[in-house]
Amino acid sequence: MEEVVFVSTRHNLLEKVYQTNDLTKEEITYLLENITHADREILYRYALKTKQAYYGDKVYLRGLIEFSNICRQDCRYCGIRASNAKVERYRLTPEEILTCCAQGYKLGYRTFVLQSGEDLWYTEEIFIDLIRAIRKSYPEVAITLSIGERRPETYQRLFAAGADRFLMRHETASQELYEKLHPTMLFDDRRACLSALKDLGYQVGAGFMVGLPGQTPADLADDLRYLKEFHPDMIGIGPFIPHSETPLGAEKGGTLKDTLVMVALARLLIPDSLIPATTALGTLDPQGRELALKAGANVVMPIITPTSVRKQYELYENKICGDDHPEDCRYCIERRIQAAGFDVDLGRGDSRQFISR
Numbered sequence: 001m002e003e004v005v006f007v008s009t010r011h012n013l014l015e016k017v018y019q020t021n022d023l024t025k026e027e028i029t030y031l032l033e034n035i036t037h038a039d040r041e042i043l044y045r046y047a048l049k050t051k052q053a054y055y056g057d058k059v060y061l062r063g064l065i066e067f068s069n070i071c072r073q074d075c076r077y078c079g080i081r082a083s084n085a086k087v088e089r090y091r092l093t094p095e096e097i098l099t100c101c102a103q104g105y106k107l108g109y110r111t112f113v114l115q116s117g118e119d120l121w122y123t124e125e126i127f128i129d130l131i132r133a134i135r136k137s138y139p140e141v142a143i144t145l146s147i148g149e150r151r152p153e154t155y156q157r158l159f160a161a162g163a164d165r166f167l168m169r170h171e172t173a174s175q176e177l178y179e180k181l182h183p184t185m186l187f188d189d190r191r192a193c194l195s196a197l198k199d200l201g202y203q204v205g206a207g208f209m210v211g212l213p214g215q216t217p218a219d220l221a222d223d224l225r226y227l228k229e230f231h232p233d234m235i236g237i238g239p240f241i242p243h244s245e246t247p248l249g250a251e252k253g254g255t256l257k258d259t260l261v262m263v264a265l266a267r268l269l270i271p272d273s274l275i276p277a278t279t280a281l282g283t284l285d286p287q288g289r290e291l292a293l294k295a296g297a298n299v300v301m302p303i304i305t306p307t308s309v310r311k312q313y314e315l316y317e318n319k320i321c322g323d324d325h326p327e328d329c330r331y332c333i334e335r336r337i338q339a340a341g342f343d344v345d346l347g348r349g350d351s352r353q354f355i356s357r
Contacts, residue, residue, distance in 0.1 A: 010039050017268045018046040022228070028221035028265065040261060047264035047296030050271045055298050059342045060274065060349030061333070062144065063109035063326075064301040065100045066313040067092040071117025073148070074184045077212070079243035079314040080117050082184075086245050090309045091121060094130045100326075101134055104304045107330045108346040111142040113167070113301055118148035127154075128161040135162035142348040146205075149189060152196040159200050166197045167205035169236055173222035177214055194230065203354050205234030205274075210262050211254020212240045220262060228269045233351035234299070235266050235273045238280040241316035256284045260295045267296030272352035274299050282320050289333075290340040299349070300337065302329035 013031050017023045023031070035043075068091040069080045080087055092100070101112050112134065116122070127147075134143055144165035145158065155166070168190070172178050175187040198204045208223045227235055239254030259281060267275060277297040281288030289300060303310060304326040311322040321329055334344045 010034055010036070011042075014039060014042050014046065017265070018050070021050075021269055021271055023224075023265075023269070025218070025221045025225050028224055029217045031265075032217040032220060032261070035261065040257070040264075043261065043264045043268075044295040047267040048294055050267055051296045051298055054271050054352050057342045058298065058345040058349070059277075059293060059337045060111070060299045060345050060347070061109060061330075062111040062113050062299065062301040062349075063100075063104035063107070063304040064113045064115060065092075065097060065104070066115050066303065066305040066310065067097050067100075068116035068119040068122070069309075069313045070119040070121070071148075072120060072184075073118050073182070076181050076183065076247045077209075077240060077243070079245060079316060081246060084245045087314070088312050090312050091119060092306070092309070094126060094133070096306070097130060098133055098137070100304050100306065101138065103326055105138055105141070107304070107327060109304070109330075110138075110140060110346055110348050111144060111165075113144040113146060115146035115167070116148075122147070124150075124154045124157060127158055131158060131161040131163050140348070142350070144205075149185070149193050152193075152200075155193075155197055155202070156200055159202060163202070165203040165205065165234070167234060167236065168194055168197070169205075169207040169209075170194060170223075170226065172208055172212065172215065172219060173226040174215075174219045177212065177219060180214070181212065194232075198230075198232075203233040203351055205236055206230060206232040207234075207236030207238075208262075209238055209240045209254065210259045211252070213248055213251045224262070224265055224269055227266060227273075231270060231273075231353065233274060233354050235270060235275050236278065237262050237266060237275070238278040239284055241280055241283065241318075243314070243316050253284075256281060256288055256291070259284075260291055263292050263297055264295040272356075274349065274351050276301055279303075279320060280316065283316070283318055290336060293337070293340055293342055300333055302326070302333050304329070 146167040276299040277289035277292035
């Protein structure tokens with residue numbers, strides 16, 4: 001009798017989140033602690049239907065430029081943390097970044113994602129000049145920044161210069177876990193940055209890792225509740241993958257299965273969001289990105305970083321596509337997306353929330 005009640009409860013919760021796009025922290029925690037293989041299949045099906053209701057079968061491609069692996073922060077899980085002396089550091093010049101944009105534009109990308117460690121060599125002035133140059137050459141593209149924590153005044157000036165979007169994972173909604181993993185950073189500062197970005201008018205991306213050492217189902221429920229309340233335009237969810245040259249190098253990593261569950265729940269709880277099928281999922285499993293698309297994701301970010309340096313942007317080990325040229329990534333992922341049953345969209349791909357604003 002007890003098992004029948006549990007099954008009924010899980011099914012009721014899955015039906016509830018599908019119909020109402022809402023669950024309490026306690027309900028999410030219960031579901032994560034008791035979910036079965038059959039439940040996951042129902043969850044993925046509901047997430048896919050929800051994505052199709054908001055975005056159809058479109059998968060948006062973004063050209064990702066990882067322009068520096070120099071970072072002032074010392075996050076305990078990250079391969080490019082400041083104290084990792086074994087990293088071969090690099091920094092693309094603004095001219096080299098513009099060359100990447102030219103190549104990406106020729107390949108059809110209409111969103112460029114400029115991502116780096118927190119490298120303060122790139123001053124506010126350098127970024128403003130770079131953004132203006134991209135905007136002048138390609139007025140119709142979306143410019144996305146992922147450069148970490150800066151002053152709100154800097155965010156405002158970059159937005160005024162022509163930046164459209166900003167990606168900054170909140171990493172974990174647990175203050176205790178956040179400050180344990182980020183010894184050079186503060187939990188409240190991270191949230192303040194995200195709030196400032198949203199208030200300024202950016203399309204904002206938040207997100208977190210799954211499988212962090214010490215992370216509990218209740219922590220993951222807090223992550224989803226934070227996203228529900230913050231309502232970002234984009235949500236990045238990926239597995240924790242250990243890097244041997246970090247303090248967490250010997251820890252167990254997150255799993256594909258657990259990450260897909262979180263992707264699907266994020267789709268159901270924040271249905272108008274854009275959700276990437278991350279490279280990290282493709283690193284865990286050759287079909288990881290395709291499985292994420294079938295569980296509610298709808299963005300893929302092929303790398304257009306120069307092949308000469310892309311292996312050095314190693315947040316985690318064994319990252320896929322290290323030797324591929326930008327054109328290889330572009331056409332390979334297009335074929336894979338189509339084979340999985342989806343349509344490639346190379347346009348800006350703004351979020352439904354942004355369009356309605």
